[in-house]
Amino acid sequence: MCGIVGYAGSQQAVPILLEGLRRLEYRGYDSAGVAVVSGGALAVARSVGKLSSLHDLLARRPLDGQMGLGHTRWATHGGPSEANAHPHVDCAGRIAVIHNGIIENYMALKEALSARGHVFASATDTEVLPHLIEEALAESGVSAPAAAALAEAALADAVRAVLKQVRGAYALAAIWSQAPGVIVAAKKDSPLVVGLGDRENFIASDVPALLKHTRRVVYLEDGESAVMRGDRCAFFDALGLEIKKVPSEISWDSSAAEKGGYRHFMLKEIHEQPRSVENTLRGRLGGLGEETGLTPELLRGVKRVQIVACGTSWHAGIVGKYLLERHAGVSTAVETASEFRYRRPVLEPDTLVIAISQSGETADTLAAVRLAREEGLKVLSIGNTVGAAIPRQADFNFHTFCGPECGVASTKAFAGQLVALSLVALHAGTARGFMPEAQARDWAAELQRLPGLLRRTLALEDKIRAVAAELRAARHVLFIGRGVNYATALEGALKLKEISYIHAEGFAAGEMKHGPLALIDPGMPVVAIATRSDVLEKTLSNIEEAKARGARLIALCTEGDRRLRGMADHILELPPVGEHLSPILNILPLQLLAYHAADLRGCDVDQPRNLAKSVTVE
Secondary structure, X not given: OOEEEEEEOOOOHHHHHHHHHHOOHXXXXXXXXXXXXXXXXXXXXXXEOOHHHHHHHHHHOOOOOOEEEEEEEOOOOOOOOOOOOOOEEOOOOOEEEXXXXXXXXXXXXXXXXXXXXXXXXXXXXXXXXXXXXXHHHHHHOOOOOOOHHHHHHHHHHHHHHHHOOOOEEEEEEEEEOOOOOOEEXXXXXXXXXXXXXXXXXXXXXXXXXXXXXXXXXXXXXXXXXXXXXXXXXXXXXXXXXXXXXXXXXXXXXXXXXXXXXXXXXXXXXXXXXXXXXXXXXXXXXXXXXXXXXXXXXXXXXXXXXXXXXXXXXXXXXXXXXXXXXXXXXXXXXXXXXXXXXXXXXXXXOOEEEEEEEOOOOOHHHHHHHHHHHHOOOEEEEXXXXXXXXXXXXXXXXXXXXXXXXXXXXXXXXXXXXXXXXXXXXXXXXXXXXXXXXXXXXXXXXXXXXXXXXXXXXXXXHHHHHHHHHHHOOOOEEEEEEOHHHHHHHHHHHHHHHHHHOOEEEEEEHHHHHHOHHHHOOOOOEEEEEEOOOOOHHHHHHHHHHHHHOOOEEEEEEEOOOOOOOOOOOEEEEEOOOOHHHHHHHHHHHHHHHHHHHHHHOOOOOOOOOOOOOOOOOO
């Protein structure tokens, strides 16, 4: 799974495909390839490694054609190799397919195809698709030379017939040398978007690949397909019946997905957080009902909240549980979506399910949403991607409007999620009569001050870089926090491990005596979150326990708090903010700490090994 790009029009396809793939590099990948049709022949070029390798290959062996497909692959079935790179072709080399997702029954399909004489060149699940399309076209009786309309219909019918045989997730596109100018695309459980241009059309797995050419897009739903030429695009349901799709207009342009002078996307996105918070707050302090559907009446009727999410979004959900229980008086559970969907949860009536996903396409979270909907529950989606699969299936949507996030390690999207959950808790607490009016006014005022406080915190970057220089040689790091900042400790540890490859763990500080203290030896870095809170005195005691065992202490505290002086080796003083909003502020220096440690270690910050931006398969 990773990047998909397709083009049909009057321009040379290869430069457009390569540029589109470059804009999807943030998703992570280990190989890349393109296929074009020209003069009734299919030509394919593939390479292992970065796009520069594919670019060099195409400079030596140019491919000519005005229609084609491009793909960047992140290995699932079969390791990184040229043979396993997409596009994959059939026996005759006339059909090319690119695919994101996993074909779960590929082994049985492959064995049957091999028994019928098909020869496979890769270890991937994807390769069964072009061979199955090859058979379906042969059964249709359509072959060259055929009328253009007949060839187009035959390819579309063949793809639909093949998809009835496969189980699993897919976003795919297929081309056939005998149907020049035609791309057939389809999706199930993996994102795919069609871009509508001026006598040229595009497909992609994510919007940034399209924005240089068009901002009019159509999101395919599960089971839908598109048959695309340069001059037209038709959409079909799972039965092959043509349907009408209303294009969406993307509000941000391609420059928003560029680095803007920063060394990495991640650093740019860390620095964008004050603006991201402003965007998430805009127009929402007065109420959420008109935009999201979360009316006071609905919030009063909620008896229980179930939060489902994965990774960083799960950490945001832990903060959400704290806020909703403590400040809105509603029982709240939070669970990783991958566990929730398989444990047969007991879902009670009047439960509001909150699904949190930056991309809106996370496979496990999407499945959890579907499970909740099947049980008749209402779903609120909190995400950063308008038009993605999860918000399309949810009853209510809270878009964070943080703009495109290209770094694999989430930063500004996390801040947006925390602000969204804070707003939900604020309005729920008010609607349910749980939060006094004066407290609500103070909370709203603090939210308005947050962007300025974040800008003040960014001014600590030079000091944080100096701390990171010491951290770069560490093998293990512990992060500790209490209360709402337990989640901050988890997220800080995740940021460090995923981009610097330093082993890091986050713990509730009160649990240190129950095992984690055994990990501490002299000189081991411990990052402690000790900003103003109701349990600060207890946190300070936990910090002393770590220090007594020789830990090298890096502490976050509130400006003016002198209690850590003489105990901590490094102190980062943050502007004062209420405990309920402190994770939004506290995570910023931990993001910078992880970023600079990774950069100093020479790591690929934006594309860490083995990871992809959006996890759209299990």
